[in-house]
Amino acid sequence: MDATFTGAWAGFGKSGFAGATFIGPALFDGATFGLARFDGATFASEAGFSGATFTGDACFGGAKFTGYAAFGEAKFNFNASFNQATFTRDAWFAGATFSSGGAWFNSSASFDGTMFNSSASFDGTTFTGDARFDGTTFTGDADFGRATFARDAWFGRASFAVPSHLEPLVCSGTVTLSGAVFEAPVTLEVAAQEVHCVRTRWESTATMRLRYATVDLSDAVLSAPMAVTAHSTAFATNLGGTLDEKMLILIAPDVRLTSLQGVDAAHMVLADIDLTTCLFSRAFHLDRLRLEGRCAFTRTPTGLHWRKIWPYWWSRRRTLAEEHHWRAHRAGAGNPDPPRGWQARSGLPGSVRPPKPEYLAATYRQLRKAFEDSKNEPGAADFYYGEMEMRRHDLAGTTVIERVLVRAYWLLSGYGLRASRALLWLGLAMSGTVLALMLWGLPTTVPLPSATGTATGSTISLKTDKPDLSITGDRWTLQRADRAVRVSVNAVVFRTSGQNLTRAGSYVEMVSKIIEPILLALAVLAVRERVKR
Incomplete structure (x- = not known):
């Protein structure tokens, strides 16, 4: 049975085709519908709704399209429901418009549970209400190039069996891919406020090029390499122009990643992503995560x-x-x-x-x-x-001992990374050495050694005594300060100053030969860690 209603003159106030079977081509091209009910209808051949206008609800829940389904340039002014519908061959929605018919009416386009057994084209489609594709199965190519979502786009638990074209698309709200399965290579080019990919499965290589978006990848499963990159300019379309992003112009175009919790990051590349709020706990193989470009992390608090x-x-x-x-x-x-x-x-x-x-x-x-x-x-x-x-x-x-050692390492040099801290301690150590030497280490005068002996026959026996050095007189003189500085500086490089020291001064010099070279080495190490490539 053929049904042909072609032309703008074909108008239907309330059309009831629920459960109907169209054996031959059912052509409603350019027709105007009020409330259109095609729930459970079967289209055994071509179904043509190109350029049709639905001024009321369009209900195609459970409908079966075994032939070619054409909804190109169709206008859905209220809710459009394709829940549990089955498209055996190509489904063409290119240029369709899903919009709200009243300021108060929350219109939506729903394809929940729909099965597209061949290609499904939504190229250039405009959704001014919510667009729902939860649980939808795309066994053929899914084309959402140049699609515009004025509110939220839901692809939760959707399945994409072949390489699909989900680029570029723009959404002023949230693009939800949580629980979706991508069995073939896919490239996503999305400009949206938020992109949710919680528990999304990527069975093949994937590339996500994003703008404006805050991304959540919690518990995503990556079986192949995946790249998440921030795109610096507006996405180019297949028509040679750029994607219209005027609905997002009040948002910074930076891409922010909020979570990698539970993700095996061995195959992941992040490029130019803001990671200031990203949670990494429970992630695996973070040592194999590749960070390219400028990936920003949060900083420590500033100021005093x-x-x-x-x-x-x-x-x-x-x-x-x-x-x-x-x-x-x-x-x-x-x-x-x-x-x-x-x-x-x-x-x-x-x-x-x-x-x-x-x-x-x-x-x-x-x-x-x-x-x-x-x-x-x-x-x-x-x-x-x-x-x-x-x-x-x-x-x-x-352990307690390890914590003591780590704390000392932090205090002296900031774990070998703060040259200023090590140099400060080196300056204090040298100042302490100079002060100790001036007080107790340098004698005022050096007495000459004395010799005593006896002569027996032709043999003379002499014994030389070197008296202990002592400190007398003024300890705070420029001459003593100069000698103390030379001893301290030589100690930094393990050299002996050649100065005569008291017993206390010898111990001060030995201690400084241990401490000061270590502090100098920590300062050099800190500088090296900051400048090496």
Whole structure:
């Protein structure tokens, strides 16, 4: 049976085709529908709705399209439901418009549970309400190039069996890919406020080029290499122009990653991504994560702080967001506005504690290895500092003696990374050496040795005594200061000054020959860690 309603004159106020079977071509090209009910309808041949206008709800729930389905340039002014529909051959929605028919009416396009057994084209389609593709199966090519979503786009639990074209598309709300499965290589070019990929499965290579987006990759499964990159310019379309992003112009185009928790990062590359709020705990193989371009991490608090009456400031370095959360929780018991400038995790329940120092130390260690493999030595140095900080605060996995040694290492040179701290201690040590030598180490005068002996026959026996050096007179003279400085400077390089010293001065010189070269070596090491490539 053929059904042909072609032309703008074909109008349907309330069309009831629910459960109908169209054996031959069903052509509604250019027709106008009020309430259109095609629930459970079967289209055994071609179904043509190109240029059709649906001024009421368009209901195609459970419909079966065994032939070619054409909805190109169709206009859906209210809700369009294709839930559980089946498209056996190509489904063409290119240029279709899903829009709201009234200011108060929350219109949406729903394809939940729909199965597209051949290609499905939504190229250039505009959705002014929510677009839902939850549980949709695309066994053929899915083309969403130049698609525009004025609200949210839902692809949760959707399945993409062949290489699909999900680029470029723009969404003013959230693109949800949580639970979706990509069985073939895919490239995503998305400009959106948020992109959720929680528990998404990538069975093949994938590339995500993003703009404006805040991305959540918690518990995503990566079976092949995947790259997440921030795209610096507007996406180009297949028509030679650029994607219209005017609905997002009030948002910074930077891409922010909020979570890699539970992800095996062995195959992941991040390029030019903002990681200031990213959570890395529970992630695997972070040592094999590749960080390219400019990947920003959060920093320590700036400015002068006070601990009771003592001033202090934090060394400037890259940190993980989890360290901020841990220090804020430790300092302010979860206070959302913690003291000392560390940022608490927003929305963190009071009963949920941030990761413990031993876990943060392991995370820092793995990311340090990732920086070292990418030849970013200054970045690796910051993460080594973070690792040692967590070891210093780890009361469970670090012994008391080890914590004492680590604390001394931190105090003297900032774990071999703060040259200014090591040089300050070196200056203090040399000043102390000079002061001790002037007080107790340098004699005022050096008495000549005396010799006594006896003559027996033709043999003379002599005994020379060297008297102990003593200090008399003024200890604070420029001459004594000059001699003390020479002894101290020579001690830095293990050299003997050649000065006559008292017994106390000899011990002072021996101690300075141990301490001062170590401090000098720590300062040189710190400079080396900051400038080597």
